[in-house]
Structure formats: structure tokens, C-alpha cells
Amino acid sequence: MKLGVIGCGKMATALVKGAVSHGVVRAIDVIGVARTEASRLRFTEQTGARNTAAMAEVVKESEVLLLATKPHDLPKIIELAELRKFPDKLFISVAAGVTLETMEKLTGGLGRFVRTMPNTPSLVGKGAAAFSLGSKCAEGDRDIVQSILGSVGMSVEVPERLIDAVTGLSGSGPAYIYLVIEAMAVGGVQAGLPRADALKLAAQTVAGAAAMVLETGLHPAVLKDMVTSPGGTTIAGLAALEDGAIRSSFIAAISAAVARAKELGKN
Template identity: 40%
Template sequence: MKIGFIGCGNMAGAIIGGLLDSGAYHKEDIIGADVYAPSREKTAKNFGIKVTDQNLEVVSLADIVVLSVKPQFVEEVIKDIRDHVREDQLFITIIPGKTLAWLNETFGKEMKIIRTMPNTPALVKEGMTGVCAGDKVTEEDLKKGLEVLNAFGRTVAIKEDLLDILTGVSGCGPAYCFLFIEALADAGVVGGLSRSQAYELAAQTLLGSAKLFLESGKHPGELKDMVCSPGGATIEGVRTLENMGFRSAVMEAVLASADKSRSL
């Protein structure tokens, strides 16, 4: 079973790294294509896989093809390869805004397509990926696709019309988390902590809090209340965040990102 990547950016690299680390694939089983030479060279250096500037070479060799190009380039890529794809090939797309209907129409026929939206924590094998399978995708196809996607984190099956809001929550969410880490750290520096100390404190606090939520099964409000002692420092901080519209700002950011995803 060979897997090919059209587009060798960061997300493709995360998937390739996950596949190799998991043992699901060996470097001889993977090929990548990218028109941008530095991306090809970086991928070959990091993973030792075969790389090319020819998309058709990937299509001719791979059983599973991952389309990981920017939305503005995908139509050109599909038109370049559509006369050479095989009906038994499985396509996995990492392209916001491009629906299954649009993809099938652009291919000129109904294909086996799994539409996904991963996020950048895939780079450290902690990704969160939304998955939506097309009508031609069989249970066996989906199993193969999930083996690829689970190599770098978790997956969740979702209706296609919810992929844009998922993009706003988990696809774009890491940027909001990094902004929060930066803000926490900046406050620590104002208070006298060194920059390195402040970043470590903020990042580990976010990591530990997320792990506590996932493993405890408790509602986030309950976990928040566990920290908020009556008349204490934490509830005073929460009160300040609420006064500044913290939750509303986050919600508006997610909804704005989802709207943008729909328009791509």
C-alpha cells in the first residue's frame, strides 16, 4: 500500500512523520510532490522519502493520495491529474472550503474522497482532525483513511456542513491558544518573571488543563469551580475576564473563522 502527497507543506510533513513513527508505513511506501523546490528538499531531508515536482508521478504510484495544497491551487491540481486517476484510488483532502460535491464536479466524476480538517498540533502527534467521507467511500476505505489520520492524533467523524465550524474551533483554535499563552506569559513578565519562565508556566498550564479535562470527564465549568475558592485570587481573575468580554470574544473569533472558511 503506497501513499502519495500532493503538496509537501507543514501538514503533509506532520502526517508523513506520524506514519513513519507509527510503523504503519516505511519511507519506501511514501512519495511526495510539490512544485516548490524548498518544500521538496525539506521533505526529502526530514523523512528520506522520494519527492518529485510531478503530480502525475504521485497519482501513478499511490493507492492513497493526500491533497494538501492551498484552496486557490486545488482546481488547477485536480485538472492536471483527473484524467489519470483510478477509480480504486482513495483521496484524502486537507483543503478548507472545498466540498465533496465541488471536488467530485472538478474531478468530472464521483471519486472515493475523505474530506478532512486537521490542525497544527499534528506536528507533535497531538492533532485533532474532523473527517467526512464521500458516498463512494467503503468501510474498508474509511478504515484505511483513519489509519493514516490517527497516526498523528485524534479523529472525529462529522457531517460535512459542520466542517467549517469545526475549522473555526480546532483548525484555527491553536492560534487562539498560542495567543492566550503569549498573553499569560506577558503578564508574568510584567510581574517580574523571566520570559523563559513565563512561557514554560503558561504553556504547561494550558497543556495540563487540557489533559485534566480530557481524562477527568468533568465539565469545564466544574473544573473551573475547583480552582475558584470563595473570595480568592482566581475568581477575581475570572470576574475580570468576564468584564472584558473574554468568552464572547472567543466565540466571535470562532464564528468569524468559520465564515471565512465557507468563503474560501
């Protein structure tokens, strides 16, 4: 696969690094363009891929194009790169809030677009992403997107109307969990643990619990009951969390983020 990258920033670098290290694409088959030379050089240094200042070159020599500029730059990039002239190529956008309809319209309805919503843990190979295929996508396009997103974590396919829900859950979710980790560490410090140890123990506990859910396939409620002995320490802690309405707080947090994503999408 020949992969072109428009916008060589943090997300594009993470995706290309993942795709190259998992053998999804060879570094030599990737070429990226960014506005500044510094960004282009950083991209090449971190991924081994080639770079150029000429967007037309990237578009011309690629079969798949990763569109990874900031959302407000994307519409003008689609026009600048004359993507409407290339209905044979697949365009994968990571830009938050830019709809398939907007992108397709800019190519006169001809472009093969995929809209994705990755999250920041992609930068360390632990991403949780969702994607939606556009109306012009072909049979093999799903596999291409899954292989790229899968190289930096996992992905699920959703209808586009659910992308805002994904934004509120896994897009914004890392920040909710940072708060949880921070709060757990504070609890540990209050109980006398050194701050650095408390933080490491809290973060690894979150990572370990997540791995238990993903690797055993057991429902979190079952896993919770397995470690909650009657009259023990864990039930005492859980009861305190229920007092603080932890479940409804998380549900409300995700609803609020989804509502905000919808609001921003309208602009």
C-alpha cells in the first residue's frame, strides 16, 4: 500500500509509526506533507517515512491518504489538494467533527472517505478508535482502516450518527481516567504512601483492571463481585464510592461530552 499523509503532527506520526512497526505499510511507501519544514523533518525522524513540501506529489503517488490536519484546516486542504480529481483513492480523516457529508460534498460526491475518531493513547499503542465508512467506500476499505487503526490499538465500526457518542466515551475518556488515577493516588498519599509510589500503583491498577476486562471477556460486574468478599475491605470502599454517586457521575460526564460534541459539530 502507498500511504500519503497530509498533516504530519502528533496523530499522523502515531498512526504511521504503528502501521510501519506492525508491517501494515513499509516506511519507504509512506510520504507526508506538513506546512513547516520542522514538522516534516520530525515526522521523517520518528517514522522513517519520506516527506515533501509538495502536497500534489503526496496525493499523486498514494493509494490511501491520511488526512490529519486540525479540523478547521481540513475543508481547505480537500480543495487545495484537489481531492475531487481522485475518486480512485481512499481518504481517511482523523479530524474531529468534520462530517462525511461535508467531505464528500467538497469532492462533488465522488470521494471515498472514512471518518475516524481515534484517542490520545494511540500515541503509546493503546488507542481506542471508531470509524464510519462513507457512501462511496469500496469492499476492501474497511480492512485498510482497521489495519491502520489496529496498529495503534483497537477499533470498532459505528454508523456516523454515533461518532459523537464515541467522542464522549473514548475520545474524552482518557481525561476522565486521569482524574480517577489522580484521585486514587491522593487517597494513597492520605493513607501514608509516598506520592510517586501511590501514582504508579494507581495507574497500574487501572491498566490491570482494564486488561482483566478485555482479556477475560468477563463482565466488569462479575469481576467486581469476584474480588469483593462479604464484610471485607473492597465492599467498604465500593460503598463509599456509591455514596459519591460514581456511576451517575460517569454517565452524566459522557452525556455532557456527547452533547458538547454535537454542539461543536454544528459549527
